[in-house]
């Protein structure tokens with residue numbers, strides 16, 4: 001399948017999607033949302049894909065937000081629909097059965113920070129910039145930013161970012177826990193791919209269980225989330241991957257996980 005607003009590539013078991021609207025610094029419009037949805041269909045249908053990386057084409061921008069020129073004439077109904085489409089897509093990324101890594105190469109503003117936060121974790125270039133500047137446009141984040149940001153970095157940091165609209169450096173984003181690791185712009189993609197390949201070498205069943213248990217458990221109380229963990233643990237232990245992992249350890253060899 002060919003795409004206009006994204007580039008879709010596969011490197012062994014790792015899919016890489018690059019946002020590709022360089023003239024608008026990869027701002028998100030409905031075409032991007034539709035094409036990303038189709039790419040996710042393709043990924044879900046291909047069981048050989050074990051990890052997804054989201055990044056921006058070029059060096060300057062991951063996503064500079066929702067496309068302001070597209071939103072300027074929105075009616076309230078258009079705005080609600082665009083917001084819903086974006087939110088549903090981000091829920092889909094969070095519940096994708098494989099890990100998703102955000103590889104933030106430059107500006108991740110507004111919808112850009114929101115897309116990155118819906119990934120399982122964020123690696124960033126030292127030159128990346130983050131922020132929720134919607135307040136400067138007289139609106140608020142519309143792709144779940146107010147909610148995911150406070151869950152990721154705490155309520156006070158989230159309020160400060162959304163209330164001031166200020167753009168923070170990659171180091172500040174790391175300091176508040178938004179970004180896991182920083183790399184030089186030259187190293188970022190290679191280091192992200194290294195981690196993706198490491199993750200791709202693990203068992204698919206246990207990987208999906210880790211993602212789902214942490215993701216869904218986060219919104220539950222501790223007792224119920226731990227109950228969910230026990231269920232998933234039992235399921236993994238009796239799966240072919242669990243049997244192979246335990247046997248390999250006892251036989252002092254590397255596990256060979258099958259699908």
Ligand code: DAK
Nearest residue numbers: 023024025027064065066067068079082083109110111142
């Ligand atoms: N939308 C459209 N075009 C954009 C854009 C954006 N978000 N960001 C940049 N561009 C375009 C610029 O207009 C410019 O186009 P030309 O003039 O060359 O045609 C080109 O990209 C290069 O940008 P600059 O010339 O400005 O480049 P600089 O290096 O000088 O500055 C910048 C880079 C990223 C600091 C600056 O472009 C900037 O401040 N951009 C806007 C960032 C921003 O405010 N992002 C948040 C957007 S609001 C909702 C759903 C979603 C949302 C809200 C509500 N509902 C439906 C309720 C989400 C909102 C947002 O994300």
